[in-house]
Amino acid sequence: xxxxxxxxxxxxxxxxxxxxxxxxxxxxxxxxxxxxxxxxxxxxxxxxxxxxxxxxxxxxxxxxxxxxxxxxxxxxxxxxxxxxxxxxxxxxxxxxxxxxxxxxxxxxxxxxxxxxxxxxxxxxxxxxxxxxxxxxxxxxxxxxxxxxxxxxxxxxxxxxxxxxxxxxxxxxxxxxxxxxxxxxxxxxxxxxxxxxxxxxxxxxxxxxxxxxxxxxxxxxxxxxxxxxxxxxxxxxxxxxxxxxxxxxxxxxxxxxxxxxxxxxxxxxxxxxxxxxxxxxxxxxxxxxxxxxxxxxxxxxxxxxxxxxxxxxxxxxxxxxxxxxxxxxxxxxxxxxxxxxxxxxxxxxxxxxxxxxxxxxxxxxxxxxxxxxxxxxxxxxxxxxxxxxxxxxxxxxxxxxxxxxxxxxxxxxxxxxxxxxxxxxxxxxxxxxxxxxxxxxxxxxxxxxxxxxxxxxxxxxxxxxxxxxxxxxxxxxxxxxxxxxxxxxxxxxxxxxxxxxxxxxxxxxxxxxxxxxxxxxxxxxxxxxxxxxxxx
Numbered sequence: 001x002x003x004x005x006x007x008x009x010x011x012x013x014x015x016x017x018x019x020x021x022x023x024x025x026x027x028x029x030x031x032x033x034x035x036x037x038x039x040x041x042x043x044x045x046x047x048x049x050x051x052x053x054x055x056x057x058x059x060x061x062x063x064x065x066x067x068x069x070x071x072x073x074x075x076x077x078x079x080x081x082x083x084x085x086x087x088x089x090x091x092x093x094x095x096x097x098x099x100x101x102x103x104x105x106x107x108x109x110x111x112x113x114x115x116x117x118x119x120x121x122x123x124x125x126x127x128x129x130x131x132x133x134x135x136x137x138x139x140x141x142x143x144x145x146x147x148x149x150x151x152x153x154x155x156x157x158x159x160x161x162x163x164x165x166x167x168x169x170x171x172x173x174x175x176x177x178x179x180x181x182x183x184x185x186x187x188x189x190x191x192x193x194x195x196x197x198x199x200x201x202x203x204x205x206x207x208x209x210x211x212x213x214x215x216x217x218x219x220x221x222x223x224x225x226x227x228x229x230x231x232x233x234x235x236x237x238x239x240x241x242x243x244x245x246x247x248x249x250x251x252x253x254x255x256x257x258x259x260x261x262x263x264x265x266x267x268x269x270x271x272x273x274x275x276x277x278x279x280x281x282x283x284x285x286x287x288x289x290x291x292x293x294x295x296x297x298x299x300x301x302x303x304x305x306x307x308x309x310x311x312x313x314x315x316x317x318x319x320x321x322x323x324x325x326x327x328x329x330x331x332x333x334x335x336x337x338x339x340x341x342x343x344x345x346x347x348x349x350x351x352x353x354x355x356x357x358x359x360x361x362x363x364x365x366x367x368x369x370x371x372x373x374x375x376x377x378x379x380x381x382x383x384x385x386x387x388x389x390x391x392x393x394x395x396x397x398x399x400x401x402x403x404x405x406x407x408x409x410x411x412x413x414x415x416x417x418x419x420x421x422x423x424x425x426x427x428x429x430x431x432x433x434x435x436x437x438x439x440x441x442x443x444x445x446x447x448x449x450x451x452x453x454x455x456x457x458x459x460x461x462x463x464x465x466x467x468x469x470x471x472x473x474x475x476x477x478x479x480x481x482x483x484x485x486x487x488x489x490x491x492x493x494x495x496x497x498x499x500x501x502x503x504x505x506x507x508x509x510x511x512x513x514x515x516x517x518x519x520x521x522x523x524x525x526x527x528x529x530x531x532x533x534x535x
Contacts, residue, residue, distance in 0.1 A: 255290055264298045287324060299371065
């Protein structure tokens with residue numbers, strides 16, 4: 001009996017041992033499985049952290065995380081580049097370190113309010129006037145804010161974007177719109193000036209010519225000459241306004257910019273160097289040609305040299321450099337730099353405006369740089385200026401290259417020298433005084449003149465007149481129709497009739513494709529242009 005009981009006990013113990021062993025194996029397997037899961041989870045966590053870190057470090061924006069006290073707890077690589085601080089120099093500092101002093105107090109108030117109720121504040125934009133780099137320089141930034149709820153408390157995450165380029169583009173667009181509006185105003189003023197100015201100048205010249213046969217008192221001649229000189233000065237002002245508004249009439253061709261610079265510097269060197277200013281000229285050889293007018297481009301260089309001289313009353317240095325811009329367009333660049341007193345931002349924003357000047361009263365018209373701007377734009381180019389007070393000024397001009405052969409506009413054959421004729425002219429001018437004076441000048445030179453006060457009357461005159469009409473002299477801007485529309489209609493009535501356009505404005509298509517007379521004009525200029533058109 002006892003042996004049977006002992007056998008049963010041994011069997012039960014053995015079974016228990018087997019069960020315990022099974023439980024131990026199961027526990028070991030669960031532990032091993034748990035360890036594997038734990039390792040997988042840890043590996044996954046580390047991978048997530050590595051991915052997040054990679055995204056953080058490769059972000060194009062500066063990312064700055066701060067706590068409730070405004071202390072920086074995390075930054076990325078872009079932050080170091082943007083603000084020129086190392087990471088260790090920023091951690092533990094307040095965010096105000098990266099802001100100019102003028103906005104720090106306002107930012108502290110904003111941050112305090114944000115941390116008070118972060119959950120009701122959606123991610124939004126806060127345009128800060130400027131960020132501040134290590135060296136104290138400021139630049140415009142845009143900040144996007146978001147919050148992160150962590151076991152250690154709520155943290156604010158700032159995404160900071162440098163918007164310097166955007167602000168510069170917006171400023172340039174506003175300046176371009178402003179200059180375009182000023183150009184419209186300037187051309188309108190010049191047009192209104194040109195008609196009466198032409199009458200004054202021409203009348204004086206007629207009186208002076210008549211005085212050669214019927215002498216006038218010397219004092220009256222002196223007065224006439226004085227008035228004529230002032231009329232010429234006003235004409236130059238009107239021409240400057242037209243240049244600024246890109247309405248001046250200039251003959252365009254392909255130009256060697258190096259030759260223009262060399263000729264202009266040769267002309268101006270004496271006056272510039274007399275002021276104690278050294279001229280340094282570096283010209284890149286074999287530059288491509290540019291589209292423009294040599295006289296107008298020479299005026300650009302001369303005006304910039306004069307501007308540099310005036311900026312260096314105590315002497316200095318002006319450098320002129322030409323080069324080919326190494327890009328796909330291959331623009332030709334001319335740079336004029338001086339070591340003068342420079343300009344602040346407010347002055348730079350206005351330097352191309354007509355009549356804006358920092359010179360004393362009577363020392364300048366304020367049209368020099370406005371004329372430069374207009375000529376460059378008329379040539380299809382761009383002009384940029386960089387200047388700081390006491391650090392000089394640099395003007396950069398970019399002109400489009402052309403692959404056409406160079407033209408020597410100076411060498412073109414002049415119009416026929418004769419200023420008299422016997423042809424019949426149809427004069428179309430809606431301004432009565434200008435029309436009367438023009439008819440008087442032309443009739444005094446032997447021409448038969450048919451008058452018309454507008455396009456409709458001109459068409460009727462062309463229909464009625466039985467003899468030939470050799471030339472139509474017409475204003476471009478008239479109420480009923482434009483001068484070139486009139487010319488198109490007259491060509492059907494009078495096939496082959498020639499046209500001389502005149503205007504206080506200018507249209508490049510007319511100026512380039514036809515004979516054009518810019519108002520105001522003198523009697524001699526009118527006579528030469530008529531002969532040119534007839535020839």
